[in-house]
Structure formats: C-alpha cells, structure tokens
Amino acid sequence: MQPDPLSSTFAALADPTRRAILARLALGETSVMELAKPFDMSLPAISKHLKVLEHAGLISRGREAQWRPCRIAPVAFREVDGWLGNFRRFWDESFNRLDGLLEEMKAEEAAKVTAKASPRKKSKVRVTKEKQRGRTRG
Template sequence: MPPDPLSSTFAALADPTRRAILARLALGETSVMELAKPFDMSLPAISKHLKVLEHAGLISRGREAQWRPCRIAPASFQQVDGWLGNFRRFWDESFNRLDGLLEEMKAEEAAEAPPRTTRKVNNRKVRVTKEKQRGRTRG
C-alpha cells in the first residue's frame, strides 16, 4: 500500500537530519557532498535521506556531470501548509479575529478600489465579506 503523499511528507520531515538538509537547501541548490559535510554520518546514509526527501516531494534533483544537485521543491511544502491551514484558527489570532480584519479590509477597499469579494492573503483566498465567528468553547 503506497502511503498517501501527506503522510510521506510528514514522515520525511520527522527527522532532524532531513530538516537540517532542507534548511541548508533553503540557502540554495547544492551537491550531495556539500550537503553531507555538516553531518557525522556516512554518505550512503545521506543518500538515503535525500531519497526520502525526494520521494516526499520536498526536493528535486538535477544532473550536472557527476553531481546531482538538490533543491527545494515547493509543492509538498505547500500541501503541508494547506493542511495546517485547517487548524490555523486554533493559534493564529488574526484568524480567530477574522471578522474584524476582513471588515477593515472591506472598508478600505470600498473606499479606494474595485469591489472584489476575495483577495489573496499569503496565497490563500480569503473572503472579504464578513464571516461570523462561531461560539466555540475553546481556551
């Protein structure tokens, strides 16, 4: 049974070595040798980690002579972020106070611009019209 993509991605992220590799790659594309340097670990171990990251869709790999440069692949990160979005209201104050924010945005927009009803906020579409806050017994 092939595990679903989100599970593979989270599993890949659950290892500190792999997260460190990703952090290094956030600085820019680089080779396996270069990636291996900081770790007290055999090269095959790193190679395996990279395979896991690639299979999880978190990196992609090119070919340049004898090097296989690695770089961040955005899609899986985005999926994780999307999934997390379902829970954002539990900790993100501005999400919790959506009405206030959206109301304000609406007012502003009405004052100056074409009356769109959605707008991109960190690449997530958000209704600009008022959304009622349901009474939750949390916190």
C-alpha cells in the first residue's frame, strides 16, 4: 500500500538536507551540481534526496540539453498549506481568546490599582448605619 500524498510530503520534509535543498530551490531553479555544492556528500546521495523530493511532488526536474534543472513544484506545498490551515485557524482563534482574556485581566488590575489610589468614600447606606449605631461624631 502506497502512503497518501501528504504522508509522502511530510516524510520528505523530515530530512534537514532535503529542507535545505528546498530552501535553495525557493531562490530559483538550479542544477544538481549547484544543489550539491554546500553538502558534504556524493552526487548519488544528493540524487537520492532529489528523488524523494520529486516522488513527494515537492520538486520537478527537467531536461534542457545538457542542463537538468530542478525547481520547486508548488502543488504539494499548497496541499500542506491547506492541511495546516485548519491548525492555523485553531491557533489564531485560541490566541485571540487569550488576548481578550489578558486585556480583561489588565483592565481589572488597573481598576484595582485606581481604587486603591483614590480615597475611599463612605456610601450613604454605610454612613446612615453608622449614625444609627452612634459611631460617628457630629
């Protein structure tokens, strides 16, 4: 049984060398030789990484005479972005609720500080009750 496309994509993205190759290809198409330069590995090893990326639909390879350019294939990235979009919405909504709660807490704290800073005035009910008990002067 062959894995679903999203599983192949994530498996391909799991390797740091392949992610570095994709980062380079995000700058524009280039040859296998250019892609191999920053890595301390053989051309066959780089080719294996490219095959994994190609199988996952993350890159495409062409043939133009002697030049075999590699380029990003955006379709697989759109699928990943679509799948991650659900989680992005979840986290955005969660952070928005958290922001609202923090703002409420800040407002409550500011109200407490303001209440402590201003002199307390006795309410009319309290003053009346104190007079009835004879606790006030005057």
